[in-house]
Amino acid sequence: MTLLRDEDLSTAFDHAARSYDALVAANPGYHAQLRRSVRRLGLPGYGAGLRLLDLGCGTGASTAALRAVLPAAHITAVDASAGMLRRAAAKPWASGVTFVRAPAERLADAGVTGPFDAVFAAYLLRNVADPDGVLTAARDLLAAGGRLGVHEYTLSGRRADRTVWTLVCRGLLRPVASVLGDGALYRHLWHSVTRFDTADRFAARIRAAGFDHVRTLPLPGWQTGIAHTFVARRPEAAR
Structure with a gap:
């Protein structure tokens, strides 16, 4: 199967937006694991005075995680899908959350400028055509010492983890999505994970984009070995 890209992928997410929250709610621990990441x-305290960029916010699950953990921060939430963003913006939010429609590769065109204290990207990097370019752009948007958090499906490289991922997709996600008319998107989901970096390779990709203090942290539950949190920093300015 050829992976969906750019406009086709954005269109698929637009169509899936109406049922996306219900599908992710069926994933045990989905929201708790975003908050964990x-x-x-x-980040210190409750995020007072901090500017955060939620890159690829979807219907707002990652935005809600940022808001729950850092309620005093200002959050700019960005997504390329109009349908996903419309769902996210329609939810009740306290002040300090701004939604912007823009592809991750063209943030400046939409007026998204730094410096940010942290960039958070959940389930995004394997879906962009140029992950290295997006990581470099994220680094450039961070203040010196600013932090990057990536919450992503990145397999450990063990055959058992790939098998579990395949069973979950074929036995649960794809049948339900097909009934809802979103089969192509969830076929893309399976392929996008199996064809993307392993966790070690993705950590190396982050380092190559100019970050330091890179750490790879597994997520608990059935996603152990399948999904990871990556945290890193933009190097401090030279003294």
């Missing part, structure tokens, strides 16, 4: 950023 946000906490792993290690």
